[in-house]
Amino acid sequence: MEPPIREQVETMTTIFEVWKALEKQFSGKSNKMQATRIMHELTNLKQGSKSVTEYAGEMKRLYRELHYYHPFEPVDKNDMAVHHTWFEPFVGKLFLDGLNQEFDLRRQLIFSKTEWLSLDDIISSVIEKETRLAQPKEHGQEKSDARAALSIQAHRAPKSFGKIRLSEDLSSSQDSSKVESSFHATSHKGARDRETIGDWDRA
Numbered sequence: 001m002e003p004p005i006r007e008q009v010e011t012m013t014t015i016f017e018v019w020k021a022l023e024k025q026f027s028g029k030s031n032k033m034q035a036t037r038i039m040h041e042l043t044n045l046k047q048g049s050k051s052v053t054e055y056a057g058e059m060k061r062l063y064r065e066l067h068y069y070h071p072f073e074p075v076d077k078n079d080m081a082v083h084h085t086w087f088e089p090f091v092g093k094l095f096l097d098g099l100n101q102e103f104d105l106r107r108q109l110i111f112s113k114t115e116w117l118s119l120d121d122i123i124s125s126v127i128e129k130e131t132r133l134a135q136p137k138e139h140g141q142e143k144s145d146a147r148a149a150l151s152i153q154a155h156r157a158p159k160s161f162g163k164i165r166l167s168e169d170l171s172s173s174q175d176s177s178k179v180e181s182s183f184h185a186t187s188h189k190g191a192r193d194r195e196t197i198g199d200w201d202r203a
Contacts, residue, residue, distance in 0.1 A: 031069045031070065032069075032070075034065070034069040035066060035069040035070035038062050038065050038066045038069060038070075039066065039070075041062055042059070042062045042063070042066065042091070042094060043094060045058060045059060045062065045094065045098050046098045047098055047099050047100045048100075051130070052099075052123070052126050052127050052130045053127065055095075055098070055099075056095065056123040056126075056127075059091065059094070059095050059098075060119075063091050063119075088116075088118065088119050089116040091119055092116060092117065092118075092119045092122045095119065095122060095123070096110060096111070096122065096126075099126065102133060103126055103129060103130075106125065106126055106129045110122060110125060
């Protein structure tokens, strides 16, 4: 035992007193160091390559360890609930701040609410978003392309039909004009022929 430590306990009469004093002295320092380390990790934790579930699990683990090494000592029986209600939103904000960029919209949506969600509700909401993002993009793209194709076909069909009808109408109109012109030409020719025959008869 180091001399400075021995000097602190040499006046004690029982082993129990010695161990109690040492435990109080060194565990306190150890707990403070651990709590400081956990606070640093908690405030700097990022999702990175972890899934939302893994990231949330790491956040909750640090939250529990912080309570263990730096416990809240309530004075009243209701103090614990008040402390939890006050401190949990802080952890929820740390969780949201550490999310990857693809969750920016969901983060803003949660921040815009008038009341803070519980940590579990926040995690559940983000996991739901992660599930949607994880849906196959190719399948979604195929659906989008199919809808676009149908939309294009729907817009083109009446125009094509209209062009066909217009072409048919023009063709029909031209044919009618030709027939009518031919009919008038034939009629005029017949009239002239009859006039000529009449002249010959009179002559």
